[in-house]
Amino acid sequence: MHHFTATKMSSSMKMADQIDANPRLLLMLQHFNIDFRVSDLTVSQLCKQYDISEALFVDIANLYNGFGTKKDQAYTKKDLLQVIDFLKNSHHYYRSDMYPQINSYILMLQKNHPEREIKLLEKFFNEYFTEVLEHLDYEDNVAFPYFIKLLKDSREDSAREQFSSIEYSEHHTDIELKLHDLKNLLLKYVNIESDLDLRRKLFFALYELEYDLFVHSLIEETILIPSGVNIEKKENA
Amino acid sequence: MLNSPLHIVILESSKIIFEGLYSILYQSDIHCRVYRVENIDELSDMLKTENINIIIANPMHFVNRDKEIKKIKKEFPSLSIVGIDFGIMQKAVTETNAAFTLYDTPEHIIHLISRMDSRNKSLSKNNDDNDNLTKREIEVLTCIVNGKLNKEIAEELNISIHTVVRHRKNITTKTGIRSQSGLTIYAISKKIVEIEDIEI
Known part of the structure; x- marks a missing residue:
């Protein structure tokens, strides 16, 4: 039995120890397309093996560990393309893993408890899920292609006019809000009799999702958007 | 807000002292989450992402960082700072709301920290999340x-x-x-x- 005491990661630490201190890093590895069998490698060796920038890896890991990133970090264009891949992979995790899982729990809950209140909860979740999908689609189809273009071809700015990093940050809606509502409703208000196993699974899934969404938006707000703004400034200068 | 945990960050570079305080806190009745930072910069970062209530700090870290301390205090007025008194730095200890030494009993330290907790509560009383609607x-x-x-x-x-x-x-x-x-x-x-x- 131990408490998690995530400390700030540095590149000389062993990856396996880091996962032991904060198992949420497994999810980060997956988003980076890194296998979970990390052997005895240090963070630095692991990054080399997978050709990922060490600074970027450590910064994102520290967001997962509950620390902020340094301001005005200079990320290379290659780093930022990796950030986009990372974010795309997490979209995949939301879309095809987390949300279907949560949805199935809610459907089961509704089957076990025919009250109309639970039906409303399901409706609430579905509406929310639709909004999330719209947001993810927007990022996949509009925002990310824009960033990729910005990063790849430097001067040929043909499809540039309808978008900018600032606009993206404005569009960047708060999809954590309704998740928070759902959790609060289940914790504080909606009365469901017993069924603790199912409800615990639902809670764990909601917390897991909430945490990853939280880090996800931190990555966008503290890494991707500021870097995008910087590149735009340079190129418009 | 009785059930929401107290977020405590320990600013101390000695792992031994951190671990000691950590286990005293978790073995007490205080419902808390404990974080660790090793310097003022990490502290400022953490304050931005976490809703911290209490800082337990080695005042050594405050030396020559008056500007940062002032800024933190201004930005987070409800934050309490408890200093670890090593008996060598009177001035730095004055930056804190309370202090204890490493030779104090765990009970004394816990008592001190719970007092900081109630202070926070009286400051933000109207945030009481009693859902009795008018x-x-x-x-x-x-x-x-x-x-x-x-x-x-x-x-x-x-x-x-x-x-x-x-x-x-x-x-x-x-x-x-x-x-x-x-x-x-x-x-x-x-x-x-x-x-x-x-x-x-």
Whole structure:
């Protein structure tokens, strides 16, 4: 039995120890397309093996560990393309893993408890899920292609006019809000009799999702958007 | 707010001292989450992402960082700072709200920290998240559930739009629910509206 005491990661630490201190890093590895069998490698060796920038890896890991990133970090264009891949992979995790899982729990809950209140909860979740999908689609189809273009071809700015990093940050809606509502409703208000196993699974899934969404938006707000703004400034200068 | 944990960050580069304080805190009755930082910069970063209530600090870290300390205090006025008194730095200890030495008993340290906790509570008393809505708030909530716009609510209850907005804010603070559909489920759970009245 131990408490998690995530400390700030540095590149000389062993990856396996880091996962032991904060198992949420497994999810980060997956988003980076890194296998979970990390052997005895240090963070630095692991990054080399997978050709990922060490600074970027450590910064994102520290967001997962509950620390902020340094301001005005200079990320290379290659780093930022990796950030986009990372974010795309997490979209995949939301879309095809987390949300279907949560949805199935809610459907089961509704089957076990025919009250109309639970039906409303399901409706609430579905509406929310639709909004999330719209947001993810927007990022996949509009925002990310824009960033990729910005990063790849430097001067040929043909499809540039309808978008900018600032606009993206404005569009960047708060999809954590309704998740928070759902959790609060289940914790504080909606009365469901017993069924603790199912409800615990639902809670764990909601917390897991909430945490990853939280880090996800931190990555966008503290890494991707500021870097995008910087590149735009340079190129418009 | 009785059940929400106290977020405590320990600013101390000695792992031994950190671990000691950590286990004293977790073995006590204080409901808390404990974080560790090793310098002022990490502390400032953490304050931005976590809602920290108390800092337990080795005042050595404050030396020559007056500007940063001042800024932190200004930005987070409800934050309490408890210093670890090593008996060598009188001035630095004055930056803190309270101090203990490493030779104090765990009971003394816990007592000191719980006192900081109640201080925070009296400062932010109106944030008490008791979800007892007033009669007016319940009327506004019923309108919200029925899909009425602020303007319509204002007309129906004969109050200004500004007042409606204020009631809505209070409802959200008290219940912790922000979306309209979430509030609908809340209102049904609390039997404020009849479920039969709601279209599914």
